[in-house]
Amino acid sequence: MDKFDKLPRFKSKKPSDTNGSGVDYQAKLAEHGLTREQVIATERKLAKFANTMDSLVRVPFTKQGMGADAALSTIPLAGDLAGLALTSYAFILGRQLGVPAHKMTSAVRLALIDMVVGIVPGIGTLLDIFIRPSRKTLGIVHEHLHHEYGITETMHMDRPFLHQSLEDKQQQSRFGFFWRNPIVAWLYLHIPDFLGLLVIVFVGWGLWTVISWLVGVFGQSTGFG
Secondary structure (H helix, E strand, C coil): CCCHHHCHHHCCCCCCCCCCCCCCHHHHHHHCCCCHHHHHHHHHHHHHHHHHHHCCEECCCCCCEECHHHHHCCCCCHHHHHHHHHHHHHHHHHHHCCCCHHHHHHHHHHHHHHHHHHCCCCHHHHHHCCCCHHHHHHHHHHHHHHHHHCCCCCHHHHCHHHHHHHHHHHHHCCCHHHHCCHHHHHHHHCHHHHHHHHHHHHHHHHHHHHHHHHHHHHHHHHCCC
16 A cells, blocks of 8 residues: 555645536545555655656756666567567556557557567667657556546656665654654665765766876877876
């Protein structure tokens, strides 16, 4: 059961709240045999898959990165077919949440393009970083959940692995009160971003050191130093 949205930092409107639209979200959930917790848990599962496929390693504080799909594309044809087969799992999860098939047409089309483009050695792998069918599916699913069930939270899909880990700490740890602190929760969920920034700073410092050394060597050997 996903109770993370009950925390002060992530409070949201109840499913039955019509938000002035006259829509009974609780009734719509019941119509599809779903609960709010099941929907969020399944969307988080989809987000975990999308992150693994398309943005397992990403630029700090952004959603741009690369994942297993780009790695698979380095294997000619077989890897691209495997990537397409795996991406179909995202479509299955979307259907489980009641997303109509026609809404996912653009994501299916993108997955096919991803497979075809990925066949091209080198260039295909590079383009795979930007063609991300699983994340496209996640976006379509979330938009549907927003309008259909009134679910607006995004943290469980932006940071699905850490979100699950943090929720476990908040519910099972003896220091749950500590992990429920909004500042602590935010810092924990952004650990990868801070580590990414450190890596960028370290790499930048290393490049600057190497360039400075090369310039010094060049100056000494040519007399321009």
